[in-house]
Amino acid sequence: MELLLIFMLLFMILAGIVALWTDELLSAVIAVGAVGVGTSVAFLLLGAPDLAITQIVVEVVALVLLIKVTIGVGVRTMSGMPSPKRLRLAAAVTVLLLLVMVRSFTGLPEFGSPVMERVDDAPSIVYLEEGLERTGSANQVMSVLLDFRAYDTLGEATVIFTAVFGALVLLRKKGKKDREDDDGGEDEE
Amino acid sequence: MVYVLCAMLLCVGIFGLISQKNVIKIIISISIMENAVNLFLVVIGYRRDGIAPIITERIHESVQFAEKAVDPLPQAMVLTSIVIGLGVMALMVTMALRIYHVYGTYDITEILKSRKKAE
Amino acid sequence: MNNRSLIVSRVSRWVAPLIFVFGIYVALYGHLSPGGGFPGGVILSSAFILTLLARGRKATLERLPFGVAKKLDAVGALLFLCIALFGLVVTGVFFANFIHQYLPGEPLRLFSGGTIMPANIAIGLKVAASLFLVMFALSALRISTDEQDEPIRTLEDK
Structure with missing residues (x-):
């Protein structure tokens, strides 16, 4: 496994x-x-x-x-x-980051023993034990996502909306350059 | 060991992010980093020989569910993160297309050169 | 674009409805089996993306006009917000699962999760419409590399 x-x-x-x-x-x-x-x-x-x-x-x-x-x-x-200078810089930064990360892993629990087992009253244990009664959902991921922590999902929907809105704005008919040529200003369409 | 491998995958992404000068390669590097971080979060919540946090009728009757299932909290957060990643990637792709339309290339250094020339 | 293969276009005509139905299933049964609004929405939009890639923009717009997709996007987001606000009105807590508190369904059946199923539907609608909008806008974009001042073709030119 x-x-x-x-x-x-x-x-x-x-x-x-x-x-x-x-x-x-x-x-x-x-x-x-x-x-x-x-x-x-x-x-x-x-x-x-x-x-x-x-x-x-x-x-x-x-x-x-x-x-x-x-x-x-x-x-x-x-x-x-890419130029050799840039490659060397990238390699140096990456190795440094890798060392920092590996050093910080010593504080984590072993693979296979989650954090929720070590903490008393961990929220995940509460979600697992009471999820079916309190939300009626058999899939506990969904009960966390859409009931216990639905605020996050609302924020996520906002982020998606903003990203798609930005993409659609970027794909409009006239680019910024053309618009400035037309009327020389930054007025809204 | 698994943690270190996740960190190495993240470092592959960071290396590409710093060293590459093609816009598409940069988008690809960000995508790799995203995968690495998502995977790491799920690995932290894993329980040895754990089952998926979904109650079926068989599990509901027989075993102690809360003592066998893996942590659902990081899974729920990562689920939103994956979909946000797709939305952000759509935004980045449209930005890259715009860059290509204006400058005719995906190469960052050439874009910088032509901008200096324009000034 | 007349170089589309006949086989691809005919097969996609059969496969796209199946993908669509599978997306609805994944979104509806999110509280019972793996799945939910996010993957369901992406699968729904991929049915339309398949039609878009295999049969072109005109055939896609016959099935889902651009304005309708825009409205569905907004409806999905507003529906999700409305579920949250109903919880606030009925019980005094934002995002309270009010349906489950007053009408608890039988566990492990389709009508059991309270507000989770409507929320899944709302999110599925939102994600599907958003991705379809982006893909359609991208496919409508044609870029001319040789002529700088030739305007790119976008949605309004159609």
Whole structure:
């Protein structure tokens, strides 16, 4: 079980490196799709079928979006590799961050023993024990998402609304440049 | 071990975010980082040999559900995070398309050059 | 765009309704089985995205006009807010599960979760309409790379 998870994680790291390494943008997009599918399988192994379904569907739509932005406009390869100076800087920052993260993991509980077992009156235990009575929902993830912590979901709906609104504004008929040429101002349409 | 691997996946994303100069590659790096963080949060809530936090009739009658199920709280938060990630990715993709329309390239250094020229 | 394959367009005509029904199932049974409003909404929108990719914009607009999708987006968000406000009005607590408190259904059946099922439907509508709007706007966008001042074609040109 844990071995399978480690195998999936190694596969995802490999796919991520391929996605960054390759010159072909289509290969990069497909490799990032492999990372997403690996995440989905890992969620399934970790006992989160809700997340596995969501992740795999989201990954498909994200792939369609990314393919639209690469092949859809006729860009197949990227020009030139990053400069060695930049690569060295990136490597230094990454190694430093990795060391900090590994150092901070010593304070976490072992894999397989969640935080909710160590704390008395952890909210997760309360959700698991009383979720069915208090919300009537058999799926405890949904009872947390839409009943105990519905505020977060409301905020999430707001974020989606804002993101889509921003995307639609960016895709309007006239860009900012054209508008400035027309009337030279920043007035609203 | 699992934690360290999650951190390494996050570091792959960070490395790409700093080193790459193509807009599409940067979007891809952010997507990889997102996956790593989501996975790490779910890993923290995992219980050894745990079952999914969904009550079925068989489980309802037989076993102690609260002592077997994995933590539902990080799962619920990550569920919103995944969908927010998709919305943000749609926004980033439209921004990249706009950049391509204005400058005719996805390369950041060339965009900076042409902006300097314009000034 | 006349280079679409006949096989793809015919098969998508059969597959899209099945995906649509599966999306409705995932959203409706979110409180009993894995799923819920978020994946249900994404699956619903992917049915329309399949139609969009395989059969073009005109066939998609016959099934879901752009204005209707905009309205569905707003209706989903407002419905979710209304559920929260009803909880405030009925019991005095924002987002209170008032249906479950007064009419508790039989557990592990479809009508059991109180406000969870309507909230799932609202979120499913919202996510589906949002993603469809973005994909449609992206597909309507044509970019000309050689001519800078030629305006890009967007929705209003149709």
